[in-house]
Amino acid sequence: MFEQVLVAGCASGPSFHLDEPLSFWGGLDAATGEIIDRRHPQAGEVVTGKVLVMAKGRGSSSGSSVLAEAIRAGTGPAAIVLGEPDEIVALGAIVAEELYGITVPVVVADPDLIPRNTTVTIDPPS
């Protein structure tokens, strides 16, 4: 089911599908893991520990830093499933792994294949 593995690793958590693309910069508070983009339909929800399922990335190139900082602070998602490859999202996870040895797997898969609001395990072949 995984079309591409951007960051290898294994993680589980409740699945959380984003209804619209989210720019991590300006959209995610790295201190709390909360979605703060007021225009986003899921504003106020928290991504911490979730398997974050997003059709695509969006917006500012600072997103990598915000994701890396959220992973460092322990507020980031457990894993990320992208509908299409996104380097800005992948980079945040790559650098968090390089700096802190914390792995947040990032894979490309059809979001519709991930069951909604259910605990799922992301364990792609490495």
Added chain:
Amino acid sequence: MLELTVDERNLLEGGSGEGAALAMRVVTRVAKVMGANRLRPIVGAHIDSCLYHGPATLDFADRLVDGGARVSVPTTLNVSSLDLIHPDLYRGDPEVGAAARRLMDRYEEMGCRPTWTCAPYQLADRPGYGEHVAWAESNAIVFANSVLGARTHRYGDFVDIAAAITGLVPDAGLHTDRARRARHVFDLTELDPEVFDGDAAYAVLGFHVGRHTGSRIPALVGLPPDTTEDQLKAFGAAAASSGSVAMFHAIGRTPEAPTLEAALGDVRPELMSTVTATDLRDGYERLSTATGPLAVVSLGTPHYSAAQIAHVDRLLGGRRVHPGVRMYVSTGRDVLAEAGEAVASLGRAGVQLVTDTCTYITPIIEGADGVAMTDSAKWAYYAPGNLGLDVVFAAVGDCVESAVGGRVVTRGWLGV
């Protein structure tokens, strides 16, 4: 399958130090994400990683500097969290301010030029047609590709400095001809040409295009041939905020798009859209969150050019900003020096110039009691989340009139 040369492999294995090896690991890992088969050299870089987003950003810079890394190509720096020319503007946590300052120093230590601007295309030496660069900052990326005809992929934080250190980027994405072709055609020819006389039109159009095209590359048919760089800047910044637009083809204006056929190449577009006045009115209205008593007017996102500063000075016409309103104009330190007389005139009118940073990424507008007004679709898009403020988006003329009058005055989406 990514193949590396002997020199590249040596860099990866630490032959030029641990810092360069970390940079090379980041470049090669991103190359694999992008599906590149090889790396290619660049002639310059623009770095967004110098903006402080917490300890992770500083930890990464420390690892690079402590590992002996230096940039190998001319490299400019994006905005940071601090205005070093007007340091008193920072009203945030002093500890965060000190960490942000340390981060700025670390990037200078790596040999980057302290330009501190999100509009590096307004600097004297900018990349030319067909030159490959590694630029971060979404508005700069879209400008480089679409207006200068230089080639950069949509780089994010970390890989920007990694590319500057190694002098290498993945030979993939927007570095390749195929990925640069237009996939979504927007027909503007049914709009009344007067639409484009309004200063707000380009930001609103960019907001609309970004919302509807996502990460595709749009082609714009029917932009006036005399569209200025400042107008293209407003368009691109908006499209890169509401969508992930990293390049557009303004037919007749983008260097590699003299015609629609050239922009499309041999690929048929996925989508064709006609832009109507209703679309623009809808976009204009969506950019404002609520109205109320006016507290702040913020212009200059992306950083204003000298021409835009002079335009605001003309619009003010010697009048002063209302005492109940704080008005900010953000720009780069190079433009600040270039626009001397107009800058002094804005200062006399009570306008606060902001350099090196921007009003929506750092605590400058603290304790504002009321709404903020802006002519920037990007600022309107991000400020409500970043600052917890309600925003009124309007043409620059309306912003200036409101600042002088002390209350929100808008004349609709065409503006002046």
